[in-house]
Amino acid sequence: MKLAAIQYKPPKGNVPQAHYELGLLIDEAAAKNVDFIVLPEMATTGYIWDNADSLRPHAEHTGGRTFQWLAQKAIQHTAWIVCGYAEMDDDGRLFNSALVVNSVGELVCSYRKVMLFEADLTWAQPGKTRFIIPSKWGRIAPIICMDLNDDQCIQFLKKQKIKLCAFCTHWVEEEMDVLWYWRHRLGSYNGFFVAANSWGQDNGTKFCGLSAILGPKGKLLAQAPKEGNAVIVADAPTLSV
Numbered sequence: 299m300k301l302a303a304i305q306y307k308p309p310k311g312n313v314p315q316a317h318y319e320l321g322l323l324i325d326e327a328a329a330k331n332v333d334f335i336v337l338p339e340m341a342t343t344g345y346i347w348d349n350a351d352s353l354r355p356h357a358e359h360t361g362g363r364t365f366q367w368l369a370q371k372a373i374q375h376t377a378w379i380v381c382g383y384a385e386m387d388d389d390g391r392l393f394n395s396a397l398v399v400n401s402v403g404e405l406v407c408s409y410r411k412v413m414l415f416e417a418d419l420t421w422a423q424p425g426k427t428r429f430i431i432p433s434k435w436g437r438i439a440p441i442i443c444m445d446l447n448d449d450q451c452i453q454f455l456k457k458q459k460i461k462l463c464a465f466c467t468h469w470v471e472e473e474m475d476v477l478w479y480w481r482h483r484l485g486s487y488n489g490f491f492v493a494a495n496s497w498g499q500d501n502g503t504k505f506c507g508l509s510a511i512l513g514p515k516g517k518l519l520a521q522a523p524k525e526g527n528a529v530i531v532a533d534a535p536t537l538s539v
Contacts, residue, residue, distance in 0.1 A: 299435050299537040301462075302327040302335045303494040303520070305509040305528040308344045310500070311356045316342040317367050319527070320381075327529045328375035333401075333435075336464045336494040338509075339382035339411075339443050340394060345468040346501040350392050350421040357386035360397070360408040369403035376401045378433075380440055382466035385410065394422045396440045396466045398431065406431055411442040413451065417503065418444070428454055435537040436461030436489075443467040446483050455487050461537060465493040471506040481516040488514045490534050497525050 304323045309315045320337060327335050339345060342364055347353040358364055364383045372379050378400050385395035385408060394414070398406040410425025411418065428451070431438040439460045445451045446465065455463055469476060484491060490513055497507035509522040511532040519532035 299334065299534045300330065300332045300531060301490060301492050301511055301534050302330070302332040302529060302531045303492050303509045303511055303522070304335060304337050305495055305497060305507055305522040305526070305530070306338055306341055307496050307498045307527065308338070308341055310344040313342045313356055313363065317364070321367070321371060323527060323529055324371050324375065324379065327531065328377060330531045332377055332531055334378045334462065334464075334492070335380070336466060336492040337379070337381040338494045338496045339396070339466040339468045340384060341382045341466070343384050344500050345496065346417055346503050347421050353384055353392060353421050354386065354390070357384040357392055359386060359388075360405065365397055365399065365405060368397060368399045369405075372399045372401055373403040380464040380466060382442060391423045392421050393425060394418050394442060395425070396442055396464070398429075398440055398464070407440070409440040409442070411445060413444045413448040415444040430458050430460070438462045438464065440464045440466065443469060446480065452483060452485060452487065455484075455489065461489045462534075463487070463489055463491045465491060467493060468496045468500075468505050471504040476506055476508050477510055477518065477521070480510070481512070484512070484516060490514070490537065495522075
C-alpha cells in the first residue's frame with residue numbers, strides 16, 4: 299500500500315478554488331500510484347471563522363459539492379481520499395468534519411470532530427461518533443486535529459487495533475517540535491499515521507506545516523517542509539491485502 303499526505307493552505311471561503319488547487323495536488327499524488335490520500339482539516343474553506351454565520355455560506359451537506367468532486371477524483375485515480383470540510387446538517391448546525399471516500403467513489407462516512415479546539419467553539423458543534431472503517435488493508439479511522447489530545451481517542455486507536463489513522467489537521471505553530479509531540483501523544487500506537495496539515499496564516503493564526511507520515515512505533519517515513527503546499531508519499535508494506 300502507498301500512502302500520501304497533502305499539505306495545503308486553503309483560500310479563505312473559496313471552495314471552487316480549493317477544489318481546483320487540491321485537485322492538482324491529488325493528481326500529483328496519484329501519479330505516484332498511491333492508494334490512500336489524506337487532505338487537511340477544513341481544506342476547502344480555511345479554519346478560522348468568527349462565527350457560524352460567516353462560515354455557513356461556504357458549508358455544505360454531506361453529499362454536497364465537495365463529496366461529488368472527491369468521488370470523481372477517487373474514481374479517476376482508484377484511490378481512497380479523506381478530506382476535511384465544513385459540514386452543515388439539516389438544522390443548519392455546523393461541524394468540523396472529514397469526508398472519507400473509497401476508491402469507487404462511495405461515501406464511507408463523514409466524521410465529525412469530537413474534541414473541539416478553542417477556534418472551533420465560535421462556530422462548530424462537537425461530534426459524538428468515532429468510526430472504525432473495515433478495508434482490505436485492515437481497520438481505518440479518521441480523526442481531526444484536537445482529537446489527538448483526547449486520551450479516549452488514543453485509547454480507541456489502540457483498543458480497536460486501527461491499522462491506519464487518517465489525521466486531518468490545522469495544527470497551530472507553537473514553536474515546538476510537532477513531530478515529537480505527535481509521537482508523544484500516539485505513545486505505543488502501532489499503526490500508520492498520516493498527518494495532513496496546513497501552513498501559513500489564517501486571520502492572524504499561524505499553522506506549522508510539517509505534514510508527516512509515520513509508520514509503526516512512530517517511525518518517520520516522510521515529512522513536508524514548514525511552508526508551502528506539498529505532496530508527501532510513503533510505502534506501507536505491512537498494509538497488504
